[in-house]
Amino acid sequence: MMSRLEARLAALDWPETLRQLDAQGCARLPALLNADECRQLAALYPQGEHFRSHVIMARHGFGRGEYRYFAYPLPPLVAGLRSRLYARLAPVANRWNAMMGIDVSYPAAHEDYLADCHRAGQLRPTPLLLQYAAGDYNCLHQDLYGERVFPLQAAFLLSAPQRDFTGGEFVLTEQRPRMQSRPEVVPLQQGDAVVFAVHHRPVQGGKGYYRVNMRHGVSRIRSGQRHTLGVIFHDAL
16 A cells, blocks of 8 residues: 555645746645545544544534544554655755744654654644535645744545535635735635645745734535545644
8 A cells, every 4th residue: 555655645736736836936846645545544534433533623613523532553654655755754844944034944754843843742643634525625724833843734535526515615715914915715626635835935036035923714505415535744733
């Protein structure tokens, strides 16, 4: 399984992916999971032994829907996606921090970054499965769980649009200083991932690079049921 995943990652157009990340703060990674893998991951949702917590979004003002954070040890596919994507994205994160004047750098291996998170008291795993039904949505937000924050994260669509659900578009907003928010909708198919900025991203201005604020969410589900795998690279307090 891991060799197939590595082959899919290697086959992506990474120069174009990096161009999109720099230009828009997000990039689509097509067909990283096949339909069987998507179904297997979504089928974990009712199996409570895989998870450390269960969140009903309406109780916290997060929107409507629910999600579950995985417990360690992560399922092998989730762990493999997390470590291999991190290795591809760590150079981007280091470059972005240098542009924004943030004196933080990230090691090449995800296990070394997690060790840093754990030394800072961020011990709880953050990958999660989200489940939405008709009428559900996810408010615009940022996944910040402590002082250690990796600048990028990923979401994988496990359900098939127009077959399993309608609506439910992945939405990003970007807030530049003294400007109104700019929305970005990322169309995804089953098995696609979107990589996007967690909090800030650098934008070239007249006097160098400056930080813009990013938020993400999911629009209202019109019908059916939608499952998503969220892969966050830092752990939580």
